[in-house]
Amino acid sequence: MSEAVAFAVAARVGAARSGRLVLAHGEVATPAFMPVGTAGTVKAMLPQSVEATGARIVLGNTYHLMLRPGAERVGALGGLHRFMNWPHPILTDSGGYQVMSLSKLRRIDEAGVAFRSHLDGSAHLLTPERSIAIQDLLDADITMALDECTPFPASPEEAARSMALSMRWAARSRAAFRERPGYAIFGIVQGGVYPELRRDSVRQLVEIGFHGYAVGGLAVGEGQETMFRILDETVPALPEDRPRYLMGVGKPADIVGAVARGIDMFDCVLPTRSGRTAQAFTRAGTVNLRNARHAEDKAPLDARCACPACTSYSRAYLHHLCRCGEILASMLLTWHNLRYYQDLMAGLRAAIAAGTLDDFVAGFHDAQARGRAAA
Numbered sequence: 001m002s003e004a005v006a007f008a009v010a011a012r013v014g015a016a017r018s019g020r021l022v023l024a025h026g027e028v029a030t031p032a033f034m035p036v037g038t039a040g041t042v043k044a045m046l047p048q049s050v051e052a053t054g055a056r057i058v059l060g061n062t063y064h065l066m067l068r069p070g071a072e073r074v075g076a077l078g079g080l081h082r083f084m085n086w087p088h089p090i091l092t093d094s095g096g097y098q099v100m101s102l103s104k105l106r107r108i109d110e111a112g113v114a115f116r117s118h119l120d121g122s123a124h125l126l127t128p129e130r131s132i133a134i135q136d137l138l139d140a141d142i143t144m145a146l147d148e149c150t151p152f153p154a155s156p157e158e159a160a161r162s163m164a165l166s167m168r169w170a171a172r173s174r175a176a177f178r179e180r181p182g183y184a185i186f187g188i189v190q191g192g193v194y195p196e197l198r199r200d201s202v203r204q205l206v207e208i209g210f211h212g213y214a215v216g217g218l219a220v221g222e223g224q225e226t227m228f229r230i231l232d233e234t235v236p237a238l239p240e241d242r243p244r245y246l247m248g249v250g251k252p253a254d255i256v257g258a259v260a261r262g263i264d265m266f267d268c269v270l271p272t273r274s275g276r277t278a279q280a281f282t283r284a285g286t287v288n289l290r291n292a293r294h295a296e297d298k299a300p301l302d303a304r305c306a307c308p309a310c311t312s313y314s315r316a317y318l319h320h321l322c323r324c325g326e327i328l329a330s331m332l333l334t335w336h337n338l339r340y341y342q343d344l345m346a347g348l349r350a351a352i353a354a355g356t357l358d359d360f361v362a363g364f365h366d367a368q369a370r371g372r373a374a375a
């Protein structure tokens with residue numbers, strides 16, 4: 001396999017690592033959090049604002065973009081970076097997960113997933129080959145193999161059947177990927193909550209050979225304890241010299257725990273979605289700005305945060321905007337939440353580099369617990 005994508009681990013503490021990933025559109029310091037840009041935009045944020053939070057890679061959703069405006073159209077307009085004015089790296093998902101969660105009349109067989117659009121009812125067939133072709137048209141720096149996200153709960157037999165299908169699709173995805181410098185394709189480990197299936201999935205993916213490896217099918221209702229147990233069983237089996245991505249995770253405490261277990265990359269809608277529903281993540285835990293106790297509070301949301309919401313406005317004003325349903329509430333709180341997530345990742349990277357990750361993790365949990373006690 002070619003070494004088209006450079007990934008270098010610079011420091012380790014236990015299983016945790018910090019490093020950098022060099023892609024066609026730039027470098028990404030790891031561990032990294034990827035804001036979700038569902039329909040070619042991180043909702044309520046200008047790309048320059050996303051950049052100002054510290055993010056250097058965002059996630060684009062194949063399912064949404066293939067239906068509207070269409071992958072061929074984005075390709076003809078110069079690719080997703082130019083289309084959305086985001087010059088840094090982009091990872092696209094395969095579309096499979098959202099086909100299963102959003103579309104109607106879907107049917108999975110060996111070929112792929114046949115479905116009808118949730119927008120206009122039009123019929124589509126998403127095969128591994130088509131998913132890779134779409135991600136190529138979008139010009140994704142990181143392409144994801146098409147997989148079936150095994151539902152939770154699933155019996156061992158169901159999880160094994162689903163994982164086997166995902167591994168056959170992984171081989172077809174890898175074969176369809178157009179190799180070029182700075183562009184990567186990641187395989188996705190499945191196997192539900194069954195360690196032996198997870199390790200079997202890793203073996204099959206490594207045999208095929210990918211530039212990076214994702215752990216899929218977690219954060220689907222199994223709970224943090226089970227998720228960490230599966231990571232403990234799965235991550236040590238993954239190649240040391242390739243980036244590892246935990247898909248769809250998660251809450252700040254999930255990310256801290258997964259970094260300690262050797263994960264390098266994350267994505268989640270939580271900071272952006274919460275920013276549109278008056279929920280803010282802070283060093284002292286989650287704050288609901290709709291709560292009346294903020295109505296006369298002159299203090300900033302988080303005194304240690306450098307985002308515009310915290311440096312220029314009071315909790316009382318943010319509360320007022322949320323109560324009025326003002327668009328500015330979504331803008332400021334999304335900015336704050338993304339800044340909080342990026343600061344958390346920067347803190348984790350610095351602590352790994354300094355060899356002080358254990359102190360950082362203890363401090364993180366202490367501050368969150370003190371915030372809960374004060375709330």
Ligand SMILES: [Zn+2]
Nearest residue numbers: 305307310336
């Ligand atoms: Zn802030």
